Amino acid sequence: MNNETQLRERCREALKLTKRHGADEVEIFAQTSHAIAADIEKHDLQTSSSQQETMIGIRALVNQQVGFACTNVLDELEATCVDAVKLAKASPQDDNNVLPMPTSVENVPDLYDPKAESFSVSDAVEQTIRMIETADSIDARLVLGGGTFSANLLTRCIVNSNGIDLAERSSLFVYYALATAKDGEKVSNMAFHFDASHSVDGIDVVPIATRACNDALGSLGAEKGESFVGPVILSPSAVQDVLVGLFAFQLNAKNAVRGSSRWGKMLGEVIAHSSLTVTDDGRMAGGVATSSFDREGIPHRKLTLIESGVATSLMHSAYTAKAMSANPTAHASGSARSLPGIGPTNLSIKPGEVSKNDLIADIKRGLLVNRFSGSSNPISGDFSGVAKAATLIKDGKLDRPVTGTLIAGNAFEVLKSLSGVSSETERVFTATLPYLRLEGISVTAD
């Protein structure tokens, strides 16, 4: 089923059925996806594929008790409606179980490229071959151990018993490359880069393949590093691994309701250095997570989460907005396969005014971390892990690649002593992030 009108009709039918079986309020969220993909493995084209699925998720409320059921067996949709009501009736009551009311939604332009409909398996194959050829043109020691190019057509539809009735089509081309360099016994770290485009004309796999290859080559021949406590510069990828999970957890209103978010009780207070501003914009032009409305049918808008170091807003769904007497912020997330969660869309850290090289320039001894492989605890803020593709900084310059180096610190503390934000930013999955310079980090060479 790839017709928007048909999908919307199916949702309306499911809404009526669920009400007939005893629900007071109902939300139907459905999505039809059609994906074409070509995968790289062992520096060669591996498999190409095509997939199509329609999934319908039903949230039934009975006396503010909630149940959720989903299926792709559309011929037996009524059984799923019955299941959702049955699950609701067995659940405890919660006054915060509410569905949102309809509000005006302005469609985001350029989400859907009609040319995507004729994008074929052979077009996807051509893009993966381009990634492999890019690696070949850079250095014979490079292997693209993995990679994917996928073309995705998505139709989302939401209908609820309060009158929300929305549908939207989007196209998204997603691609990544995983590069390793091998020179005799020396094996580099695995380097990963990712990009995406909503339009056929916006596809360009060469830059990400090139960056993955250069990062892999850069970590080849890395030797033991040095132990010290001092400045560390995190690349956008490392910022994603160390800090974005913390932002997503601490600014999630559900965690505030649960009592597990420290920042949930600190709105209006300073939680980071004044150079840190974090926004989230579900309508960002070209954003990977861009769409007109969230998982509950609330229109997306730009929201400042942290402004000049001050926590300014949490991310809400209808549930948390009711629980905390706040307004929904259109951060209900997820697919038709599950109940709405809460999460960022296109999260951005505002770039600074100095270049990455300027951040390095006055460091006597420090570390540039391109990738972080470890744990970052969003509750305690403690992070600890291996600095991957890391380079030692000496006397204001990049000195040499190092391996087996651990970094550790506490995110709440390092955000307060943040000493630099670069003007350069990169897209890392759905986030847009600069380089960040942190102080007082434990660096341990084993």
Add this chain to the structure above:
Amino acid sequence: MQELLARIVAQSGGWIELRFQERKTKQIAVRNGTLEESSSKRIQGIGVRALVDGVFGFASTTNLTEKGILRAVAEAQGAAQTSASAKKQRIKGLANASMGVGTFPVSTSDPLDNHTLEEKLALVMTIDERIRNGSSLIVSSATSYAEIQDEKLIVTSDGANAHVFISIPEFRVMAVAQQDGEQCFGTEANSVNGGWSDLMGLTPPEELADYAVRIAVEQLNAPHPPGGLATVVLDPGLVGVLSHEAIGHTVEADIVLGGAITADKMNQQVASELVTMLDSGISEHLPHATGTLPVDDEGVATCKTTLIENGVLRSYLHNRETAAHFGVEPTGNARAFEYSDAPLIRMRNTYIEPGDTSVEDLIAGVDDGYYMCGLGFGGQADSNAEFMFGVREAREIKNGKVGKLVRGATISGNAFDVLHSVDAVGNDFKWDLGAGTCGKSQAAKVDAGGPHLRCKGTIGGRQ
């Protein structure tokens, strides 16, 4: 459906694999006494893989009519043909294997459907309350139960015709403790491939809850460990994580061919001669390991594969394509999570064989080191076997005695260096990956474990 699939396979021409899957799942999640989720999912579909001119093509469909399946077959064959002109290394053939034929039921006397939604919900609510009542310092609790029930039909043009049933229930708990504005958490989880009483009999949910509370509270006042190389005793949980995450992925033949560190190490000493590591579709030593799988998703009957024998690398993990490439027999490691996933090389139950040292003696032999239990928050490993795992519970060992807890500990290093450093292997055994889900572009339910091990590893903390 089985007859329909067999007929389509017979009339399709060329090599073809059809895999029907019906999956039913349930999820109950409670936090702080509030029900956050009570949900069910039912999906059905067929995945089709065709091999044309030495290239695989894959398509999936939810249209289960003969016409719908034939369309998916044509799409898979078309995708393979399109790719054939671009692929450098054509598949020369698929290795012969013992193909699965027959019906493979779930091994349990207590199927999950014998227990009502109300019973499962009541248990989750009760355990969540137990966590919150466990200490006055507990500020948040989370408890969840989930189950996956799969029915699969795997039919190939070269002999597989298997009807496979899988049932995986899991139980998870988390406790968050707070003092002076500082929060710490404790977690524990269990899963089995089996029925309700098989899960409940493993470790009762009450014990999981009490453990999570104890770890959360005790961590509040625990110091961070100093960083550096240390002698450690790893529990079966961490031995399993090391075996699966840091070693297991480097011996998956597709990763090997992509340039893993094991690529030229076959029949070489890669670990202490005390170490023998295996991956098995059968639940060895103890029943109901989560990754138990009678037939893989290529239709190959699974077996026990010795990866490392007395420290010497003996085998990789294969699908039929890589087995043909290396000239060996398939090991039954091709797995697909849902009908819409093409099979990939994945682990099943990965473990180290028990040795002959008692756990008491392992610990008694450490003057200054750590006793480390279970995977904590986060962890990652690369194809060069470098790894870093957060540790759920790490305690100092001083003069052969386990002492105080340290907080936020990690263990890292090169997994083969760690295995080379093993100087004693415990005589115990446990499957202990918690509710193990492995991610490698698609999910797979796996298990891992072993005995306690004594070795050296780099401890991370905060100086």
